[in-house]
């Protein structure tokens with residue numbers, strides 16, 4: 001099922017960890033073209049691209065409040081309840097991330113502190129090319145609301161009623177009918193209907209992710225590269241092959257360019273998991289997508305736990321499941337991962353929907369440098385300071401000394417003019 005690699009050498013780890021990606025150069029050209037067209041033709045470009053890529057005709061770019069309410073009302077009560085339970089957990093976890101300001105007296109009379117300030121206008125991309133990921137609205141709009149973002153612009157190609165119910169529940173301010181790179185371009189540049197935002201959030205396919213990176217080069221902040229989903233699983237003798245296979249398939253079914261990565265200590269465990277995969281994949285509605293994803297996935301037999309830790313840190317998975325003995329102790333050795341799931345009863349799908357953590361996470365090895373979305377992603381920290389006259393008397397001479405050494409006389413003067421004593 002999954003290509004098998006036995007006892008790879010450490011030298012080959014970087015190559016093993018590569019993800020299946022579209023050719024970066026041709027992708028960049030496509031994105032550049034989309035941005036150029038959105039810049040000049042604005043809303044009309046959005047209509048044209050939606051027709052071209054999705055065979056969907058749109059006139060108005062934004063949904064009206066009546067349209068939103070009508071669609072939201074179609075959600076069955078059982079699904080509303082499930083969304084509300086997820087909402088409550090995600091709210092609780094993200095509220096616990098509130099920044100607590102602290103005034104620090106760095107030297108007598110010199111007080112410094114920080115305050116968190118919301119990013120006023122944010123854009124959230126909700127994937128919908130092959131599945132309507134309304135759960136992503138919870139992951140982005142809840143922390144945006146807690147942070148106090150004034151404008152939350154949502155773009156999605158999806159039209160499932162739950163998208164509209166969840167957007168209403170979370171207090172999204174504008175909803176646009178567009179998806180793909182053109183939606184990202186619209187939020188980055190602004191069009192007649194879609195306001196330009198200060199920061200763009202959200203996962204998506206390779207076009208969406210490349211568009212966010214392009215927007216970032218043009219000066220718009222982004223959360224992180226959150227592209228095709230992936231999961232790595234570490235399995236020792238405590239793991240259950242049926243659970244592991246189910247978890248691997250849960251990410252493989254996202255799309256053809258998803259990748260799953262099994263690292264195990266026993267060959268027989270990999271064999272059992274492969275058999276389970278074969279069985280479980282047959283009944284999936286998205287079997288074809290999952291099968292394609294499995295062809296560029298990997299099942300790797302390593303010599304020992306240390307090698308597994310090394311390989312998993314090199315891979316820097318979006319999600320890492322630890323199906324092993326003492327998972328918390330193992331997790332202490334992991335320095336690169338978007339989100340870690342511990343033990344046999346913590347499926348990754350729990351984090352995708354309802355446990356409370358955020359599912360918008362760095363992929364493609366970017367977990368080496370980026371965190372997943374959290375409350376702070378929607379805030380800036382502003383530093384503040386207040387110095388008393390006595391405080392400046394103590395600190396002033398050092399500032400003057402340093403400013404003069406940097407040949408910046410005006411800086412030195414700004415302090416000296418306030419000092420009553422100067423040696």
Ligand SMILES: NC(=O)c1ccc[n+]([C@@H]2O[C@H](COP(=O)([O-])OP(=O)(O)OC[C@H]3O[C@@H](n4cnc5c(N)ncnc54)[C@H](O)[C@@H]3O)[C@@H](O)[C@H]2O)c1
Nearest residue numbers: 127128129130157179180203204205226228229254360361
């Ligand atoms: N990393 C994360 O946190 C995370 C979370 C959720 C989902 N995901 C990923 O999001 C992705 C969702 O992908 P999706 O495709 O279903 O939905 P999507 O909304 O990301 O992309 C759909 C859009 O892609 C555009 N598109 C399709 N083919 C194109 C082409 N040839 N040229 C230009 N544009 C084209 C279309 O405009 C379409 O609207 C999956 O890869 C999933 O794994 C990642």
Ligand SMILES: N[C@H](CO)Cc1c[nH]c[nH+]1
Nearest residue numbers: 133135136229230352359
């Ligand atoms: N696994 C995705 C993140 O890679 C998130 C998601 C949403 N719905 C289902 N899964």
Ligand SMILES: [Zn+2]
Nearest residue numbers: 229250251352
């Ligand atoms: Zn998922």
